[in-house]
Amino acid sequence: MDYLEIAFELIVGFVALLILTKVLGKTQISQITPFDFISAIILGELVGNSLYDNKEGVKEILFAISIWGGLIFLTEKLTQRSRRLRHLFENTPSIIIRKGQIEFKELKKNHLDLNQLQQLLRAKDVFSVRECEYAILETDGSLSVIKKPLYASVQKQDLNLAPASAAIPISVILDGEIIYDNLKMIDVDENWLVSELHKKGFTSARDVLFGEWQDGKELLLQGY
Template sequence: MFTLLIRTFILFIIIIITMRIMGKRQIGELQPYELVITIIISELASIPISDTKIPLVHSICPIITLILLQVILSVIQMKFDKARTLLCGKPSLLIKNGYIDIEEMKRQKLNLDDLLEELRLAGYYNLEDIEYAILETSGKLSIIPKTKLTSVTKKDLNIKVQQDILPLTLISDGKIRYKNLQSINKDMEWLKNELARKSIYSYKDVFIGIINSEGKTYFQRKN
């Protein structure tokens, strides 16, 4: 009995350290590869607890290997866009300009009831109130309502507003997202001018560059 308690305590400490290394994410926010690693680690930890004949090292070594793999994959997906897409997938636009993308719903294996349920959970009960709905890689739904409904005072006072655009990443860790740049009908010359306005003369020095929902650019240097 004492041996079992000691083994359980050791594995508990190792799992706590492992989870801290993996980061402060909830289960629902884990990327697919992170969720797989978490499930495997839980299985590896339970085996030597239920069977004391199995040496503890037979679980500790695979757990350490998995956490090293998770760290390596995290670094790779931070540095390379293609690796990030391969490991985590990419966000899916389920509602665009107020209309449901039926083909994208089919690709994501979602039905209308699932979508409406997620909208209700987010506090939106009318489909016509939604301008964009984005299914994130973690499985959560991000919602951008129609601009006239984001503030009660704008609608009540009949103030004319311009519809917000979809925020996009233009630069990620020194790499330009050319597809996003093309989607807003801008070119490299425009991007260079935007950078110059912020006294930034090389996109490689930028950690994150975005165009927000109001069409304004924001840049943060790597340093």
């Protein structure tokens, strides 16, 4: 197998995997379950092994990716429609701490030890089990925590404060380049942005490392 053939098969495999990840959706990465993890590894192995097998070509690579991707896609569709199949392939969340008490049977069932539980709790800013009322182990291995009322964060409604409207920060300049699509999103033009730059002492967008707009707040600009 020459280098040109390897490069061609790599490009074909890359494009095929890219298309497949678009079809399967973001949950394949962002909310990965043990089944998703194994399927992703096997998918990569199918492409990797095919590259260095002299008997396998582009057709075989595409065929293997299509069959395996089709099986994953079919499984996702079935789990969306059937609760039983969803439990079989993705499992269900487990309550690890209930009313402040550690559920030892659930720990053993999920092969989780106390040190791992403490680490997961610390990731949620809970440094003592006594602070936790409920802890739920999600299907992707993350932990969702409800603190006891004594340790819960104070919210505005607890203080009878008027809530402020939520606003999404929008990047308007990144690495000295204006993000024109984001300018359209916030309904402003380049002239407005240049005017704001001059007010902040910048001659052009090229002098700005990062620029962020947020409704109701002053334009954030940081130079190099």
